[in-house]
Amino acid sequence: MNNLLIWPVAVPLLSALLALLWPRRSTWIGVLGTALSLLAVVLVSRQVIESGAIELALGGWSPGLGIALRADGLSVLMLLMSTLVSMAVAVYASVYFSRSERRSEFWVLWLLLITALHALFLSGDLFNLYVTLELLGLSAVVLACLGGSRESLQAALNYLVLGLLGSMAFLIGVALIYAGYGTLDMAALAVAIESGPTAWLALSLMTGGLLIKSALFPLHFWLPPAHSNAPAPVSAVLSALVVKAALYLILRLWLALFDEVVTQTAALILGLLGGIAVLWGSWAALQAERLKLMAAYSTVAQVGYLFLFLPLLAALPEGTTRDVALGALVLLALTHGFAKSAFFLAAGVIMQRAGHDRIAELGGTARALPVTAFTLALAGVALIGLPPSGSFLAKWQLLSSVFITGQWIWLPVIAIGTLLAGAYTFRLLGYAFAPGEGVGPSLSVGREEIPAVLLALVATLVLGFWASAVWELVPISAYAGGEG
Amino acid sequence: MAMSVWLPVGILLSSLIPGVLIFFQPEERHRLRTWLNLLGAVIKLLLVGMLIWGVFHEQVFETRWTMAPGLEFVLHADALSVLFVSLSTLLWLVTTIYAVGYLEQTPHRSRFFGFFSLCVTATVGLALAGNLFTFVVFYELLTLATYPLIAHKGSPEALRGARIYLRYTLFGGLLLMIGAVWLHTLTGGVEFVEGGILQYANLDQSTLRWIFLLLIVGLGVKAALVPLHGWLPQAMVAPAPVSALLHAVAVVKAGAFGIVRVIYDVYGVEFAAELGVLTLLGAVAAITIIYGSLKALSQDHLKKRLAYSTVSQVSYIVLGTAIVGPLATIGGLVHLVHQGVMKITLFFAAGNYAEALGIHRVSEMDGVGRRMPGTTLAFTIGALGMIGIPPVAGFISKWYLGLGAVEAGAAAWVLPVLIASSLLNAAYFLPILYRAWFKSQSTPWPADKTAGCTRELPDALLWPPLTTAAMALLIGLLAAAPYSPLEWAELIAGREYRQ
């Protein structure tokens, strides 16, 4: 049964090869491949929910030398999010790229990206993590420059270089770990790692590298241009999934592997950076003149929120309250993933229809594209953290943790961040619902509008009302030192 | 058993489902949309009827759904929620009919009615919320559902009004949420229990005071307590049915209802008095009452005058809540219903004036009674009720508030406030009535759309105000009859002060 674990990685990989070989049918292959990997992920999830964390040693080689795949609650949640988002984006992209000559390139890279993501979430070995991280970064960069404009190339290049630098830092951390503990298997390391200079240095290097990739303030500067200049489906996955991958790694490292190394001060520093990111990102989003740029800055802010959890998690005693906070963190990440991808897809629809995405000229959107405007509104609700979205629940728990730990400093950050989020969201909606001729005349509901609105609905309704599943899954851990 | 779980959900769904369906209707399917709306409203009315019967006989209706660890989504029907639910359901039906007539031949009706239904869903959910968490959820939902309604016309003023509304309510919602989370963290769950829960919780009193402040400021934004009332006069740019709903049922009432909930079912009124927070609240309410009336005096714009009147009147509810004692409680609670019925009448009438003759200002109303007798009759009844002239409903509220104040020994400051407010109400309502009935038309109507019609207005516009005016008269006249709002308020007060 554990062989199941190979499929979420293998299916997109094989599809990528197929798409490469058969470019004329690449759209079909891409969508189908994504759908099949969705199926694989669902099967894996069922297995995990029923019988707890599962593990697979590839090729029968024992962990240490071979490649281990592990699935536990956290990875299943991330997998589900990424596969659902990518399914929706794939449907959207099938329309978006239908007339593009680059469509076969897109689909190959797209499937590779999914492969990398799934492998990253399932990987149980630090070096494999590095490899998948690089694979992810490279395919993301290429996807990001598919738009072909000068700005997008420039941004992608910048993204690439910085991503490489981050990976290098990560890799050197991996080396230090190997030097210190003689293994790279995460399950073994979770037991072995103790507080000490090696662990310290390794953790800081790895975290530093990942911070670049997750675009935490002040290392966020590459993100807005890269995300806002990519084609819409690519921006969606970049913001929703690729950034989350780095974040997932940080969580794994901090909570499962280095849980004895992490100190309150370190967590506090990350928290402070997160706080500044929240304020700065929201403020910049409010100032943004373009829709996609606004969304990108909003990602910066949302990433900041996730980092706010770290000092709280570090301060909470192990047990239910901590699990609740952790669940909230995951829920926030998931909600953001769905909401932001929906947002970018909607932005893409508007851009295709209007030929621009200048916010001030979006009047008439609501009349011409009601479904898309609705999507923007729903996604905005999730970004602000209003009910019934998942982020509302997450924010509630975040505040609750603030009160429990007594770290009052985060209270104004959260409050101002929420108000700013409200401000930029409703600024956009105000323009979108105003009368005007900014967007062309109304056509029927297009195929490309549906995936976006579904994603937004998941963020606002499903993750709101069925969020307790998150809290049930998160404590299922494959790692001894973890929170299980 | 199943019934007791499904009834609250059913009441929510009866407006949610039509609302969602309406969103997807093309603009021109007018008839289907109307049917959906009315069907939902009637079903809701029936369900609420069942609920009323059940709650009266002390049946328990409760739905629970765990959303997150420690966070339960609870719909629970107690006497207080039934009071608010039945008000909103009844007025929703009337307002829907009115809105169908009012918005005939205007664009974006699907969107409008969709949000309209959502707005009612949120209000009903608010009423049925069984704990603070659920309340916050619906409180925010209400903000979201109302924003598009205020911005509906899409004109710069409408957008500006909506923006201001949003600024205020998001801020308020945030404070409410912070307060709610804080309290939730301290107690591990804040269920609404008649008589309150906090007096047994043994918590630090000054913390509880801070939380109270957060909650009340959060709720006070919607309840338009001075100085948090700034959005309300701006929001009157909305179409008349929206203003009617906003002022009578949905937003403003939600705030007042929340204050009632927090004081009675979270803190417990005696405990809140012990904390010393009620005096402050009472003072704020008193200031709001007077200030709103004073501002209303100087408004020439009819809807603005009504808006300031709402600011003033809704604080009657808060005032009744801030005075300890069952009689004041009855006064406050019953005003929740009475103000709704009377104010909705006034806004319907104001909408009719604008719709039929283009009248937006008081100074244009000379002699309008002769031209539109039905509408003006409804307006008159509503206005007299606001002043508190028997036997219109408003008198009953004022009576109980005053009694409660005397009983609680607060007569020295409450009675002057009530009297001053009544005088001011008279001062800004009676001139309107005077112009309408006694003066003769001095200038041509600004935009006469019904010239040459034999009837005053289409039925859908004329009957809603007449119905609500009749209701305002009847619930005042038959205040002591069984199942009247007063009876319910007494039932609630009896349960709140039971222990």
Add this chain to the structure above:
Amino acid sequence: MNALILMLAPLIPLLLACFAYRLQSRWWLFAAALPALYLGLMGEQGSTITLPWLMLGMHLSLDATAQQFLLFGAMIWMLASLYIPGRDLMPGAMGHRKQSFLLAMAGNLLLIIAADMLTFYVGFALMGLSAYGLIWGPSQRARKAARVYLVFTLIGELALFSALLLLLVNSQSLLFAELHSESLPQAAVALLLLGFGIKVALPGLHLWLPGAYTLAPIFGVALLSGPMMKAGLLGWLRFLPLGEPLDPLWGNLLLLLGVAGVVLGMSVGMFQRDPRSVLAYSSISKMGLFSALIGFTLNHPGMAAELLPVIVLLALHHLMVKPMLFMGLDLWRKEAAAYWLLPALTLLSLSLMAFPLTGGGAVKNLMSDALNDNLAWLLFLGGIAAALLMSRFLWLLWNSKQSAEYHRLTLSAWLMVLPLAVWAPFAWDGMSVKASALLPLLSAAVLLLIGQFLRRRFDLLQQPMLSVGNSMSWRIPLLAGESVKAESDWQLVKRFRQRYLQGFARWQLMGLRDTAVWWLMLMLLLALALRN
């Protein structure tokens, strides 16, 4: 059956009011008071009806007082209904007057048969507010008079409302029968005095009266001066703890205010040029007398049992005579060649002056018996006031012009009621001739002669002086906060003030404009009085 009719008495006018705009005949209005008349004539005393579902529970009952008020009230209502001009009854007319008339009637009848405070209050409010429509007229001055009336009425309602709350909490019951004065808050009494004091036009609270009485249409004045004004008095009788010990402060205050009212009515009324104004001030004076009597009763609970029925009789007498005078005056003015009306009016005036062998004289006899030699000076003063004012009235009547034709119906109806009014309230046991009763009349005659002499001699009471009284009516616009259009009277006053009475007039203006100053003055007087 009786209970049903009890309910019908206010209900029928109320229902008719709903369809007022369709009523084309004044007989509808006339008929609306029939149930009340029936109750007054043949109603079974003590019949009650309780409507627990209506508002907060309403209780109606018919006691002796109520029955008498109903009887005489109904007559005046019916008579007044005939005076409503025809154009208000046209189909399609807005029917303000009809509606106001019917609503006010409903309120008036309701409060008379009310057995609990709330019902009384509802009736009182209904009557008071609807009366606005009875005063309102198209002229600017009439509109202002109506507005001033409304402001006063509203203040009165609210004072009464507060008093009611205090009383209710004190005695835990709405029923009049269960009111008690134990631990009664002082504020409640003060508010009662204020609330009803406005209706009975206590000095200082009377400012609405002259304008309303001189400018309202005739049926409005008739009703205001008759049934409505007495409603205030009835309110005192119902609400005040008469017959129970109370802080003497309130009795003294009321007594003092009453006396002030008598003096005020007399002194200002004497200088009026318009017979209507004279009648208006005569009302103030009369009501002052009643108030003083009630004040006295408050301080002498032991005598309440004897005094109260007589006060009721006195009120009933005035209730009948004053409206008759107003309506007679109207007839006089409009009926061509009606010199024969003069004796009729004189007869009425004599009755009001308490001339022996008239109704007024009879009641006065009863009163002086009941008072047991107390307050003889007050009755004397009241008598002088009435005599002087009525003489002035008749004098003005004699000198005034007559004009257009009038409707036969109203005239004959008036004449039919005339004997009833003269001998109302049929207190036959008081019909006797006493020398003492003539004393005030004689004194008044002497005073008049002296006045006439002074006038001839010093030319003091020439036209300008007359306008001082009229100042009462031009003060009204000032109260409403608006500037006054120059009128001839006003010009006269200005000239007069410049010449003789600059200081005095200014003082008067300031003093009268602000009611508070009045009250302050009276408080000071009271303090002085109590010190002795």
Add this chain to the structure above:
Amino acid sequence: MTQALIYALTGAVLFMLGVRATLLRDALLPRLLALNVCGAGVFLIFVSLAYRGDSLPVDPVPHALVLTGLVVAISATALALALNRRLREMADE
């Protein structure tokens, strides 16, 4: 041991130099070169880790890792160069 340490330290120094240049340089080519220097430093560290003392055979795992790392680094560099060329072409147009 000391020899391995020297290698490792050299690797660390190379890494630091590379990072510094990557962050501070503006032009792409120097940055790419610096990145490769970085990579070389990391690989050097890995290789030095394989040494487990004279008596023991060399640990094969780091070698395998370095091989994989080289592949990744080369492809990344290639991609960067390709992008750079495209950018140039666009600038020329």
